[in-house]
Amino acid sequence: MLIYLPIADLPVNIFVLLATGLAVGFVSGMFGVGGGFLMTPLLIFLGISPGVAVASVSSHITASSFSGALNYWRRRTVDLQMAMALLAGGMLGTWSGIWIFTTLRSLGQLDLLIAFSYLIMLSAVGGLMVVESVRSIIRQRQNKPSVLRRSGSHTWVHGLPFKFRFKRSKIYVSVIPVFGIGYIIGVVGAIMGIGGGFLLVPMLIYFLRMPTNTVIGTSAVLTTATMALATVMHAVSNHLVDAVLSLILMVGGVIGAQFGARTAQNMPAERLRLLLGLLILAVGFRFGFDLISRPENLYSIRSLGTEP
């Protein structure tokens, strides 16, 4: 059944979109990630323009993060103080990201910006994950205990001023890196249409030494807020949010996530990470390939507006 996506200006089979939502939801539930870094590329590969894909996925991520955030809130694993501190940077970051997005769009380089961001981000993250998980699988084979970093150890981050005590997480750190991390997540999220959980969680653990029990819930709260803000700002500044597309993706994504979460419980963590890493790498390479292969049509047009 073909459905017309009003903002994407494209007829798409509704079942293909639902299946995409389900598949990405499944993967995101399996790995406990938002799935934006897979959803946005898949939509682009389906033929939806990168700008519309990024803007529409923002609202999809708002839905999936909010559902996660509510679950973690009920389990009292959200550090609200930390989330608010991150959000201060996150709001400014989202604003900057939207500004970069809009500026490059008017210069005709938005697609390039999105493709490059994905190429760099996905190959870096995917590569690291693959290396890390292969190492730990080998280590397991050789029956060596996995090396864990001591959670109490300090880094240069802890030497920074303006320290603040985050009670729920039981940490005492400077607000400067907190603000900075929030800012980075805001910028990256607005440009790429991702919640950024797969960047945020490691940063909170490695730089701030946040305990693992509050890290995921707090990350979900921040992502909900930055993605909600990104959706509104994308709608206002670029008119690229396709509500019909978002709604279909949300339905598929929400259902898929439930099945993914159940499947993941029966799989070893290292295998899972290796799988996700390979998936991320593959998507990254696809962007790289599209950048260097000769486009079918060298010319493209964009309407600038209607004279009444």
Next chain:
Amino acid sequence: MIAFLRPSMFALAALATQALPVAGEELVSTIAPELISISANYSGSSVVAFGAVQASKKPAHPYDVIVTVTGPQQSVVTRRKERVAGVWLNKGSQTFTDIPSFLGVFANRPIDAIASADLLREQRIGLKRALFADSGAPKDDPYLDNLIKIRTEEQLYNEQPKGVTFLSPTAFRVDIPLPQSVLTGDYKVEFRVFSDGVPLAHNVSAFRVAKVGVEEFVIQAASDYSLLYGLATTFMALLMGWMASVVFRKD
């Protein structure tokens, strides 16, 4: 000009009864429907125009007809990708200000055969000639050529040398296909009658395109009430997230 909102068959009959003896040639025309509603999920629609030439005496040569349909104006930027350091990116661009968003040129035979090149240029008949003066682009401009190519693929620009059908030596019909992506607004239809390369009669009418449906509502909301639209979409997302957390609650 009398406006007919009747189905096309009646329109043609009405035209025929209107025939009165006049000095020289006169052209009467009608368009059906005059207001066309396109729903956004529909594949498109079409408008039919009828015309009849009324003349005091029979012409020495058969009549030729060229019909030009012009949609609302808009500005368009055309970009060209080039390879820079191994990567394909948009390099050159050219902006065409206030060019028609829809342009259809229909004739009963190739327009070069109907009138001289000078006349066609002067009256700006034909896709490129109509756009050329509008945009002020040089004659052989790859940006303009590719703009026309892309728009032609989208069926927004349309040159059909066999788009006009003569029903009798003096009466003709033309089908104007409208793809789903046409803009809403007023469309100008210019009829030109030639005989042996000489312009005999000229007549302008119009029709209006409106869009209906949920999709159109979304498009309008997104462009005219963008803040409200953004907030509503976000609210919808939060609602969906909340529902999911309630329905699939684990504890």
